[in-house]
Amino acid sequence: MAAPVSAYKDRQFLAVIGDEDTVTGLLLAGIGHVSPPPDSQKNFLVVNAKTENAEIEAAFDKYTDERKDIAILLINQHIADRIRHRVETYTAAFPSLLEIPSKDHPYDPEKDSVLKRVRRLFGE
Numbered sequence: 001m002a003a004p005v006s007a008y009k010d011r012q013f014l015a016v017i018g019d020e021d022t023v024t025g026l027l028l029a030g031i032g033h034v035s036p037p038p039d040s041q042k043n044f045l046v047v048n049a050k051t052e053n054a055e056i057e058a059a060f061d062k063y064t065d066e067r068k069d070i071a072i073l074l075i076n077q078h079i080a081d082r083i084r085h086r087v088e089t090y091t092a093a094f095p096s097l098l099e100i101p102s103k104d105h106p107y108d109p110e111k112d113s114v115l116k117r118v119r120r121l122f123g124e
Contacts, residue, residue, distance in 0.1 A: 011071035014070070015067070017079055018079060019048070019078075021103050023046045026044070056082060060083060073097050076105065077112065084111075084113075090113075
């Protein structure tokens with residue numbers, strides 16, 4: 001059953017939670033957006049070794065629950081590992097959640113929550 005048009009009609013942006021190289025590359029590709037003042041919300045979060053897990057979770061919650069203009073959330077897989085309990089329990093269709101590799105951390109299909117769900121559907 002398809003989702004009603006109202007569920008995705010206003011979702012026009014990508015959001016990214018990633019390391020500096022990933023976010024910079026995606027911003028150079030044109031996905032960056034900052035909403036008009038007074039709130040000036042960004043659709044990206046740069047994560048480094050000093051970033052607290054609580055800050056990553058807050059951004060994840062903001063992009064998945066609060067922001068109704070985000071269609072797809074891209075997150076580096078090694079960062080998703082830091083909040084794996086949140087990623088594993090996320091089941092909403094919008095925004096779609098995609099785990100992506102980074103330059104220094106290769107993609108591991110065994111950790112990908114979406115791939116795990118697909119495998120369960122097919123009985124693997």
